[in-house]
Amino acid sequence: MINEEHNRRAFLRRAAIASLVTGLSGSGIARAQSSGGKNSNVDFAKIPRLPLTTLPTACSFMPRLTKALGGPEIYIKRDDVMEIAHGGNKTRKLEYALADALKKGSDSVITQGGVQSNHVRQTVSAAAKTGLECHVVLSVPSPEKKQQHTSAGNYLMDVIMGANIHFAEGSRSATVEKVRNELISSGKKPYLIPAGASNGIGSLGYVNTARELIGQWKTMRIKPSHVFVASGSCGTQAGLVMGLRYFGNTKTKVVGFSVASSSESVKRRVRRVIDQICEVIDVDKGFIKDEEIIVNDEYIGEAYAYPSEEGIAAIKGVGRLEGILLDPVYTGKAMAGLIDLVRNKKLKKPKDLVFLHTGGAPALHAYASNFL
Structure with missing residues (x-):
């Protein structure tokens, strides 16, 4: 009974x-603020979406990390702070x-x-x-x-x-x-x-995020040259690239830091997900050029799911400078990459850099021996 x-x-x-x-x-479905790109025959606002958290998430300046690295200004998009079991x-x-x-x-x-x-x-x-x-x-x-x-x-x-x-x-x-x-x-x-959830449907979440970021950057009066993100299953990077271009940003580069595979392998996966998104929103598959898919594979370390020395150092550094927790599998390695690129001046004309925090801090407990 x-x-x-x-x-x-x-x-x-x-x-x-x-x-x-x-x-x-009704209140259960979030409608987009605009219909979206002129290259699409689909009204983005009408694609079903079930709100699971309060949006937008914060996009905040990281003053102490910026100072420690000697500029340019670094910002962080806090997608680790959401309402579904610690977010991400x-x-x-x-x-x-x-x-x-x-x-x-x-x-x-x-x-x-x-x-x-x-x-x-x-x-x-x-x-x-x-x-x-x-x-x-x-x-x-x-x-x-x-x-x-x-x-x-x-x-x-x-x-x-x-x-x-x-x-x-x-x-x-x-x-x-x-x-x-x-x-x-x-x-x-x-x-x-x-x-x-890295397919044409799931990755719409980051097409939507790109629009959210464009609005936040306008309010903040910043014009980021680059957005950095850990790239594993590739849907987040694919959605961001598509979303920025779809909603009118043609300048900001999305840099994915691979956490598992070679850059060429990750680029192929990002391309595949972008093509799937194009099918969902009825956009020509040539809308995103291959050269817009940027992947760096220099910070993987030993292998996927194995913390790297640079990643551990980045986690500790950001924790102590900004009070923000990264994770040892994804964001720690991605932040290690960002720190190295900035510190050693490897970026071309960097300005208002944005790091997308994709979450993962709950995994720190399972990797405690790497920190204690």
Whole structure:
């Protein structure tokens, strides 16, 4: 009886949210402030989006870091401060992915990532908020630390929030397909969210962010020459590049710091996601030129999920100078790259540099031995 009542309430909750998503009216759906780029036949405001956090996030000056590096001025976009289980960039992507899931009548979601995945944590949180059953397929990028990484940080939060956890048997994609088939056989209607929610739907979150930044920069009276971001599954970088150009900024360069793969490999992935976004918003795939996809792979360190010495130093430095926590897998390495480029004057005509903080601080707990 208790389970029946729980299921009934969960169904009613999903139905109420889905009606808001489908109707595109009322407080549950955020409308864009403008229709978007002149090159698109789609009204960006009418693409379903399910608000999961309060926007905009802050874009703030970093005075002490700027002084320590001797200029130019450095700013930070605080996408680590959101309302979905400690926030992060995936929250913005999930606003579009879950809106699509609910519109399609899904009652469950499946996603994947590493055992300390920030994306998985945010997906589990957002699914709980919307009443969707959540299944996550996890791999262990650093097997020798499995016990440490499955007792703290993001994994601990996944457990607390009720994730159905499946460890990958071989490839993650094969395990995802197995879980999907099992859910369908049991009568469920699962919705697949790729790693990082980095596809044409999810990456709309950062097309929208680009518009948000353009508005903030105008208010702040700054004209950034570069935006810097950690690039893993590539949807954030792809969305930013597309969004800046789509909403009229033709000058600011988006620099992605790879956290796992060669620059050429990451560029191909960014290109693929950009092409997917173009399909969603009906823009010609030649709208973004290949030369606008900028990736630096010099700060990866040993490998993905293994902290680098430079990254650890950057985390400590930013923590002590600005009171801001970065993470050892993504933002720490990206900040190490930014610091090196500024300190050694490797940027051409840098001005009003913006660092996109994509979150990840919960993982610090799982990497405590690197700091203590």
